[in-house]
Amino acid sequence: MSTVESWHGIAAEEVEEIPLAWTGLLRRRTRHLLGSLGAPHRRALIGVATAVLLSNLAATAIPYLVGIGIDIGIPAVRRGDYVPIAAIASAIVACALLQALLYRVFVAGSGRVGQEILLELRERVFAHFQQLSLAFHEHYTTGRMIARLTSDLESINEMFALGLDTLVNAVLSIVGVGVVLLVLDLPLGLVCLSGFVPLWFLTRWYQRESSAAYRNNRTAMARVIVQFTESLRGIRAVHAFRRQARNDEIFGQLSEGYRLSMSRSFKLLGVYWPGIVLIGNLTTAAVLLYGGVRVIDGAMQVGVLASFVLYLRRFFEPLAEVSQFYDSFQAAAAGFEKLAGVLDERPGVPMPAHGAPPPAGGWRGRVDFNNVRFGYRDGIDVLSGFDLHIPAGQTVALLGATGAGKSTVARLLARFYDPLDGEVAIDAVPLTDLAETELHRAVAMVTQESFVFSGTIAENIAFGSPGASQSEIEAAAKAVGLDSFAESLEGGYDSDVGKQGSRLSAGQRQLIALARAFLADPAVLILDEASSSLDAPMERQVQSALATVLSGRTALIIAHRLSTVEIADRVLVLAAGRIVEDGPPGELLAQRSGHYASLYEAWRESLL
Amino acid sequence: MTEAEPEQDAGSYRSLWRLRSFVRPYSRQMLFMLACAALAVAASTLIPLVLEAVIDGPIRHGDRAALVPMFLAALGLGLLEAGLIVARRQVQSVAVLKIEREIRDGLYTRLQELPVEFHDRWQTGQLLSRTTTDLGTIRRFLGFGAIFFIVDGLQYIAVMALLIVTYPPLGVISVLTTLPVIFLAKRFGASYSRISRQLQDQQGDLATLTEEAATGMRVVKSFGRGPLMQERFGSSARVLRGSALDMVRLRARFWGWLTLIPNITMAAAVLVGGIAVAHGSLSVGALVAFTTLLVLVQFPIIDLGWILSMAKEAATAADRVCEIFDAPLTVRDRPGAVALPSAKGRLAFEHVGFTFPGTRAAVLRDVNLVIEPGETVAIVGLTGSGKSTLVSLTTRLYDVTAGRITLDGRDIRDLEIESLRRHVAMVFEEPVLFSMSVRENLVLGRSEACDDEIEEALEMAQAGFVRDLPWDLDTRIGEQGLSLSGGQRQRLALARAVVARPSVLVLDDPLSALDVSTEALVEESLARVLPTMTGLLVVHRPSTVALADRVALLQEGTLVAAGTHHELMNRPDYAAVLSVERDTTTTAS
Numbered sequence A: 001m002s003t004v005e006s007w008h009g010i011a012a013e014e015v016e017e018i019p020l021a022w023t024g025l026l027r028r029r030t031r032h033l034l035g036s037l038g039a040p041h042r043r044a045l046i047g048v049a050t051a052v053l054l055s056n057l058a059a060t061a062i063p064y065l066v067g068i069g070i071d072i073g074i075p076a077v078r079r080g081d082y083v084p085i086a087a088i089a090s091a092i093v094a095c096a097l098l099q100a101l102l103y104r105v106f107v108a109g110s111g112r113v114g115q116e117i118l119l120e121l122r123e124r125v126f127a128h129f130q131q132l133s134l135a136f137h138e139h140y141t142t143g144r145m146i147a148r149l150t151s152d153l154e155s156i157n158e159m160f161a162l163g164l165d166t167l168v169n170a171v172l173s174i175v176g177v178g179v180v181l182l183v184l185d186l187p188l189g190l191v192c193l194s195g196f197v198p199l200w201f202l203t204r205w206y207q208r209e210s211s212a213a214y215r216n217n218r219t220a221m222a223r224v225i226v227q228f229t230e231s232l233r234g235i236r237a238v239h240a241f242r243r244q245a246r247n248d249e250i251f252g253q254l255s256e257g258y259r260l261s262m263s264r265s266f267k268l269l270g271v272y273w274p275g276i277v278l279i280g281n282l283t284t285a286a287v288l289l290y291g292g293v294r295v296i297d298g299a300m301q302v303g304v305l306a307s308f309v310l311y312l313r314r315f316f317e318p319l320a321e322v323s324q325f326y327d328s329f330q331a332a333a334a335g336f337e338k339l340a341g342v343l344d345e346r347p348g349v350p351m352p353a354h355g356a357p358p359p360a361g362g363w364r365g366r367v368d369f370n371n372v373r374f375g376y377r378d379g380i381d382v383l384s385g386f387d388l389h390i391p392a393g394q395t396v397a398l399l400g401a402t403g404a405g406k407s408t409v410a411r412l413l414a415r416f417y418d419p420l421d422g423e424v425a426i427d428a429v430p431l432t433d434l435a436e437t438e439l440h441r442a443v444a445m446v447t448q449e450s451f452v453f454s455g456t457i458a459e460n461i462a463f464g465s466p467g468a469s470q471s472e473i474e475a476a477a478k479a480v481g482l483d484s485f486a487e488s489l490e491g492g493y494d495s496d497v498g499k500q501g502s503r504l505s506a507g508q509r510q511l512i513a514l515a516r517a518f519l520a521d522p523a524v525l526i527l528d529e530a531s532s533s534l535d536a537p538m539e540r541q542v543q544s545a546l547a548t549v550l551s552g553r554t555a556l557i558i559a560h561r562l563s564t565v566e567i568a569d570r571v572l573v574l575a576a577g578r579i580v581e582d583g584p585p586g587e588l589l590a591q592r593s594g595h596y597a598s599l600y601e602a603w604r605e606s607l608l
Numbered sequence B: 001m002t003e004a005e006p007e008q009d010a011g012s013y014r015s016l017w018r019l020r021s022f023v024r025p026y027s028r029q030m031l032f033m034l035a036c037a038a039l040a041v042a043a044s045t046l047i048p049l050v051l052e053a054v055i056d057g058p059i060r061h062g063d064r065a066a067l068v069p070m071f072l073a074a075l076g077l078g079l080l081e082a083g084l085i086v087a088r089r090q091v092q093s094v095a096v097l098k099i100e101r102e103i104r105d106g107l108y109t110r111l112q113e114l115p116v117e118f119h120d121r122w123q124t125g126q127l128l129s130r131t132t133t134d135l136g137t138i139r140r141f142l143g144f145g146a147i148f149f150i151v152d153g154l155q156y157i158a159v160m161a162l163l164i165v166t167y168p169p170l171g172v173i174s175v176l177t178t179l180p181v182i183f184l185a186k187r188f189g190a191s192y193s194r195i196s197r198q199l200q201d202q203q204g205d206l207a208t209l210t211e212e213a214a215t216g217m218r219v220v221k222s223f224g225r226g227p228l229m230q231e232r233f234g235s236s237a238r239v240l241r242g243s244a245l246d247m248v249r250l251r252a253r254f255w256g257w258l259t260l261i262p263n264i265t266m267a268a269a270v271l272v273g274g275i276a277v278a279h280g281s282l283s284v285g286a287l288v289a290f291t292t293l294l295v296l297v298q299f300p301i302i303d304l305g306w307i308l309s310m311a312k313e314a315a316t317a318a319d320r321v322c323e324i325f326d327a328p329l330t331v332r333d334r335p336g337a338v339a340l341p342s343a344k345g346r347l348a349f350e351h352v353g354f355t356f357p358g359t360r361a362a363v364l365r366d367v368n369l370v371i372e373p374g375e376t377v378a379i380v381g382l383t384g385s386g387k388s389t390l391v392s393l394t395t396r397l398y399d400v401t402a403g404r405i406t407l408d409g410r411d412i413r414d415l416e417i418e419s420l421r422r423h424v425a426m427v428f429e430e431p432v433l434f435s436m437s438v439r440e441n442l443v444l445g446r447s448e449a450c451d452d453e454i455e456e457a458l459e460m461a462q463a464g465f466v467r468d469l470p471w472d473l474d475t476r477i478g479e480q481g482l483s484l485s486g487g488q489r490q491r492l493a494l495a496r497a498v499v500a501r502p503s504v505l506v507l508d509d510p511l512s513a514l515d516v517s518t519e520a521l522v523e524e525s526l527a528r529v530l531p532t533m534t535g536l537l538v539v540h541r542p543s544t545v546a547l548a549d550r551v552a553l554l555q556e557g558t559l560v561a562a563g564t565h566h567e568l569m570n571r572p573d574y575a576a577v578l579s580v581e582r583d584t585t586t587t588a589s
Ligand SMILES: Nc1ncnc2c1ncn2[C@@H]1O[C@H](COP(=O)(O)OP(=O)(O)OP(=O)(O)O)[C@@H](O)[C@H]1O
Pocket: A138, A376, A377, A382, A400, A401, A402, A403, A404, A405, A406, A407, A408, A409, A448, B482, B483, B484, B485, B486, B487, B488, B513, B515
């Protein structure tokens, strides 16, 4: 059985967050994140804290009242006076009502704050993921992104759902009870509080160990999610190539990894929690001994000892609960840490918020690549010293062998990546100066992979053009020849395409992607093998639609079928990242021994 | 977006109960945990009794010496309680997590078995949230909720019994004042179920949106539509928050009630007990112990709040998990299915019809086609005519809905799927690569393939570029193969099918992303390979048609003609599909 690593292969760069030294209770950036999330809720938090404080005061009063009932109420009844005991019982009821009401306010209030924070965090992380570059996402992987936004956030949610009230509640009741204990009887109170010394050391130990354990849990879970999403996305290949057994084995290893990691954090809590219980019990026993002696010596009343023991319960029981809270807190902190790490990631292709304005009179569509160098991996340049100038309105066909770098040129122009050296500009404005909305008013691209979102056909076509009307959508569909198919469906343009377009054929998906780009109507249109899965008549229709759509527009068309070239004003042949031929198609064809001429010849032959 | 409607009896414990088969192997551990928990609670319950003994005994008699054994008893009980918790947690950290793992692995295995048709419908995010979040919920219920439900119940009963024994009138009052808890639990339980199911489904929807935003990142970026995705995500997240707030409010109300009840009981105890002590029918020590015991039932009652929510959440989570286990395995081995050790590769479609589940119009109708061993047939047709659907039937990605497909004369549904798929290898129109090493991607269909065979396949598919990758065959391919160019992906997918050494090779438009010269080279080597097996190609270009011995023309799901390319050339519909008229390709020459 091979290990997880060997099938996985070697990756160039893997973006694993490297844990920095763990300083203080929380790492700086995590603390910063928490602070910024909590700040807007300061007033609500104060209100909630007040509610729980009062609720605890009310709760703490009850055992005290019980003590009074025994020490004062009973002798009064003996004297035939029932008023004190009735008054005390009523006071207990009043406290109970007050406590329940305030507690309810507290639970609702703190829950609301928790959910607001969670929503804010969710949206913030999602927005940040949107801003991060493709280069980042390629290494980070979809699965990890999903893991961050689901299971990591879930761990934080759990803290809010289970933990927060326990913590505040417990801390207050511990402080409250602590004070009462000291007031009731100072020496005995001190005995109780001495339990905090071992508690402190125990907690320090747990903090250190569990934060490492929980960090592991998050990573292990992310691995499970990565494998899960990827194998389900490729389910057709999994079935066709009988990959199930091997996948089960791999998944089994990963989920065993998660189990072991979880098991470690479980075991840690399995020491910490009983440790606290033990400290509490030892203290109780000590109180019993010492308090008994003091009562016998007449230094203390029996009632005081009774309420002492009652209070002790309220003292250590919450402490044990705090240990559970602390556990969910550590889990959440690990989640926070991962999210803070993502939020700390600087976008590799930063878009200015307020970029350069479009040229007066709108975008014309002149494209310049000035001495561009680019490579995906260190040391391997796909393009170097690349120069390309396309006058506004020109339709350029980009040809070349597979892997020559055609898509790379297209991606640089759509600013998926930034060049390592040199610059790409439209109408003399460098792409790096443009805000995102402006950039995409200037350039839009149909990628090689025609992705369709779950939803309706109309929604998908209108994806790039917010506010497009139904008739515009239908016109775009008609232009590419999607109209007859869409209209043949029961729901017409509002038919559901299924999960990521699963109800469409490959060609239909491509037509949607094309219609989407036509409707978006940018100054520069890039088509990266946008008609490769179409049948010939369909392609012809797209060709003629292109001829109209592209008039007066700059276009960069990548295609292997040279029929596309017919509408091009200019042909570029790319080989190993260099332009080896450049000119109008007719001219290039005339050079008998040229690349284009031979490509063209081969293509004509391929038509039979 | 959620596929399955919540069942009518959502939140009933039926699904949870069904998962018991996963728990059964660990029933001893579960019982051990229960025993530890119960004993620990008993130990902590006994401590107040020691207090009573101390107050009524040594203290009343001023007997210092008698204090010591009492102290030791309290100490012993305290140690015992902590020890029992340690024991329970250690067992729990193994057993419960193993149960969770087994359910998770079981789900994954099941999901992989479920047919493509299931995955066409179900969003990955929904499936994911069931495999992660929901299983966590179930685990938590098994580890805490279930155990403490029993322990707290026992504790409640025990304490109440003790109270009744201590002083019957007061005991009865205590029982009566705490009984409303049961009605509360009933009332809130139904709402808990509804909201927790809602929450879980919405979590799945959010995961789905996330997955889609990540997978469609390139489209989003090329149109600068991050804001749209943000808005979609945001509104879904707000819906989720809405349900979460409903849950918070519900919890607040329920918990408020639960904290009230024991305190009211306490007031009654002080009133009635105090009077009883004054009248001499109860000792002070007994009353103190009584109130202490009452504090002890406070916890089981308050605990009921989270136990109930945990139980309801686990029940709806189990519903969601069972929906996956219950999804029909429509494509599976029939009873008596046989393995086919070797296949000659005669593939025949007999009156094949196919309709996608949930749709009315048939995509394929009465398709008849026989492909002899060694023969290659090309399927030609317009976009959406059903070509991909037809070829995907051959490996039972879907099952025919009419007629049958036979391999060497046997209905493919009578063959073991494993063996059928060993003989039939596919290349999909969109190459599916996984983020693993190039080698692992290539040997997907036959893990025993040796280096020479891989070499040969790479050569055939013109995929020599892998040699230039940083770690050669061991380089990890990025997710979905996106670190490769389109043509590179397609050639790897082709090489993979060849490595599998199938009897039947099914290629769905396999060369669409290749440039003309690479395409010519690949075709040349395909022409050498294809005669050794049965070939079924989906083809858009005339050049690829040349690889086939015969061509079949598919029109709106029916085979309208079959024959050699030259025979069909005369048909205008055929010529139109392949554009052999060259009517549009004349500007340059
Ligand atoms: N995301 C990436 N990470 C690493 N390398 C990449 C990435 N994308 C492309 N490459 C590599 O860069 C080179 C150029 O790829 P590109 O996609 O530009 O080729 P192409 O000319 O468009 O080819 P095709 O016609 O096959 O689509 C290839 O060798 C490819 O493996």
